[in-house]
Amino acid sequence: MIELNYEHRQAGHCESGVTSNMLNYHKLSISEPMVFGIGAGLFFSYLPFLKMQHAPVTSFRVWPGMIFDRTTKVLGIKTKIYRFKNPIKSMNKLDEVLAQGLPVGLQVGTYHLPFFPPEYRMHYNMHNMVVYGKKNDRYLISDTVVEERVDISYEDLMRVRFAKGTFAPRGRMYYPLAVPSTVDLKPAIIKGIRKTANNMVGVPFPLIGTKGIRYLANQMRKWPEKLGEEKASYYLGQVLRMEEEIGTAGAGFRFIYGAFLDEAGIVLKQDWIREVALEMGEAANHWRKFSYLGSRNCKKRAKPEESYDMLGDMLMECAGKEEKIFRRLARIR
Amino acid sequence: MPNKEQEELIYRNNRELHYSFDPQKGYTRKVDYQYAGNQIIIQQGWDVVESRLKDVSEKIRQGKLSPVAFYMEKNQMELPMLSDYTGFMRWRIKRHLKPGVFSRLKPGTLSKYTSVFDISVNELLNPQLI
Numbered sequence: 059m060i061e062l063n064y065e066h067r068q069a070g071h072c073e074s075g076v077t078s079n080m081l082n083y084h085k086l087s088i089s090e091p092m093v094f095g096i097g098a099g100l101f102f103s104y105l106p107f108l109k110m111q112h113a114p115v116t117s118f119r120v121w122p123g124m125i126f127d128r129t130t131k132v133l134g135i136k137t138k139i140y141r142f143k144n145p146i147k148s149m150n151k152l153d154e155v156l157a158q159g160l161p162v163g164l165q166v167g168t169y170h171l172p173f174f175p176p177e178y179r180m181h182y183n184m185h186n187m188v189v190y191g192k193k194n195d196r197y198l199i200s201d202t203v204v205e206e207r208v209d210i211s212y213e214d215l216m217r218v219r220f221a222k223g224t225f226a227p228r229g230r231m232y233y234p235l236a237v238p239s240t241v242d243l244k245p246a247i248i249k250g251i252r253k254t255a256n257n258m259v260g261v262p263f264p265l266i267g268t269k270g271i272r273y274l275a276n277q278m279r280k281w282p283e284k285l286g287e288e289k290a291s292y293y294l295g296q297v298l299r300m301e302e303e304i305g306t307a308g309a310g311f312r313f314i315y316g317a318f319l320d321e322a323g324i325v326l327k328q329d330w331i332r333e334v335a336l337e338m339g340e341a342a343n344h345w346r347k348f349s350y351l352g353s354r355n356c357k358k359r360a361k362p363e364e365s366y367d368m369l370g371d372m373l374m375e376c377a378g379k380e381e382k383i384f385r386r387l388a389r390i391r
Numbered sequence: 392m393p394n395k396e397q398e399e400l401i402y403r404n405n406r407e408l409h410y411s412f413d414p415q416k417g418y419t420r421k422v423d424y425q426y427a428g429n430q431i432i433i434q435q436g437w438d439v440v441e442s443r444l445k446d447v448s449e450k451i452r453q454g455k456l457s458p459v460a461f462y463m464e465k466n467q468m469e470l471p472m473l474s475d476y477t478g479f480m481r482w483r484i485k486r487h488l489k490p491g492v493f494s495r496l497k498p499g500t501l502s503k504y505t506s507v508f509d510i511s512v513n514e515l516l517n518p519q520l521i
Binding site: 070 | 401402404405406407408409410411412413414417418420422425426428429431432433434435436437439466467468471472475476
């Protein structure tokens with residue numbers, strides 16, 4: 059029987075929450091937005107040739123695993139990351155690390171996750187949670203989406219660790235090994251902001267960053283004519299689900315990123331970054347308004363002027379705001 | 392914020408942490424149910440799942456598809472994923488979707504499907520069509 063003294067804190071986004079909470083266990087106090095910013099989690103990409111649940115993939119953040127990897131790397135934290143072919147071996151390794159007194163982060167699929175709210179139980183393989191103990195043959199879990207601590211059986215845990223489909227976790231487990239008691243956040247923050255600014259405005263490819271937002275805006279205007287009302291509304295719903303559903307902290311991670319900029323401005327003692335944080339907040343609220351009006355379309359309650367054309371215009375405005383923000387941030391030093 | 396509009400919440404299973412921004416108060420965090428507007432789009436996703444399931448049910452009644460198609464849709468799976476879970480090649484599953492082929496399947500093949508779909512053999516043979 060093992061039960062580590064692990065603090066369960068809810069978070070806006072699973073991976074940055076898990077990283078922040080695990081570092082906190084190792085006595086390095088770092089906020090969730092700080093992890094998200096240093097890990098350069100914010101992103102945008104629209105990939106019409108890739109379909110998920112029968113609609114194009116829109117993503118508001120970087121690939122799974124990158125936030126933990128980047129954050130620990132730039133902060134000089136030693137980590138271990140494993141993937142497995144054999145499910146039994148993956149469980150043995152988990153037991154072994156737990157016995158050493160270390161909480162372990164796991165990538166899992168949510169479809170078979172028993173304690174997950176039923177409305178979120180889709181085939182989503184990029185979820186993250188932490189195992190912090192084992193009691194009466196049940197694993198003790200801290201999941202940043204769920205209010206309370208939960209537990210899970212051996213069989214169920216093995217099943218979700220080996221969920222199949224896009225981004226299959228293949229038993230991925232990861233944890234910090236040695237954490238320095240103090241770290242210098244400043245260079246890490248600057249690196250993180252540069253990376254995000256480059257991702258958003260510096261990549262000469264039409265489907266990602268602010269260019270991607272504009273591309274999506276133009277496509278969206280054509281949806282009702284091209285796809286018919288039914289499918290257009292489903293496509294729109296899919297964009298909004300990616301933007302607002304669990305693990306985004308709202309508005310496609312824009313709120314959490316703004317909170318990071320606010321904190322970054324204080325740590326770096328650069329007031330202009332806190333000003334940019336305000337602009338980020340305005341942009342986030344604009345995204346939120348977009349999703350609100352979009353959801354009225356999904357419910358067929360939209361007024362005539364709240365058409366796809368108008369939603370396209372709103373996206374264009376979001377892109378404009380973010381382009382301004384990240385062009386400014388790209389000059390950070 | 393428009394989301395404060397009083398609308399009926401559909402889901403009250405779990406409260407999550409939400410971030411928000413107000414020009415006067417700055418960034419704030421609160422734990423609450425998902426916003427009403429967001430719940431609508433979550434429900435829309437499930438409505439589409441259900442309408443797809445209805446279409447499949449109709450095709451099974453007409454004798455065009457086998458129960459494997461029903462459970463595949465019910466579990467929101469597509470061919471590649473079901474192939475990963477069962478270990479059957481995609482072309483084999485495609486054959487199993489035909490009622491004629493399905494009715495001749497051996498118990499061993501059926502049990503692979505029942506364990507992936509978490510159901511009994513009886514449930515596999517007689518799905519509760521909607």
